Amino acid sequence: MIETCFALVGFAAAVTVGAVVGSAMGVVILHGLLIMFICWIIGHAVGVLAQRTVDQHIKQYKELFPMPKAETQASDQDDQTGMSDQEAVATAQPVTGPTEEVSPVSPGV
Numbered sequence: 579m580i581e582t583c584f585a586l587v588g589f590a591a592a593v594t595v596g597a598v599v600g601s602a603m604g605v606v607i608l609h610g611l612l613i614m615f616i617c618w619i620i621g622h623a624v625g626v627l628a629q630r631t632v633d634q635h636i637k638q639y640k641e642l643f644p645m646p647k648a649e650t651q652a653s654d655q656d657d658q659t660g661m662s663d664q665e666a667v668a669t670a671q672p673v674t675g676p677t678e679e680v681s682p683v684s685p686g687v
Contacts, residue, residue: 580628584621589614 592613596606 580625581618581621584624585614585618588617 589610592610593606596609601609
């Protein structure tokens with residue numbers, strides 16, 4: 579993605595400068611394509627380096643701060659409440675609606 583953006587900016591700059599200087603259109607396009615190719619190569623190298631840097635930082639972060647296992651989290655949660663999920667569901671109180679009767683609304687009001 580970076581290489582494509584960099585290549586298009588290089589092409590646009592080359593075409594703009596060539597048009598302002600007054601060069602022939604064929605020469606302007608040829609120079610623009612050449613600059614676009616060179617900028618794509620440079621942008622690709624920068625993108626690869628940036629991706630490797632991000633990957634290294636993510637790996638380093640994961641080593642310093644590992645994610646706890648799912649079983650460990652569930653057992654910690656059981657220890658805090660003193661009951662398992664099945665026991666918690668079995669002892670939960672049912673939710674009830676309003677106790678008074680609601681009068682129907684007349685269509686004219």
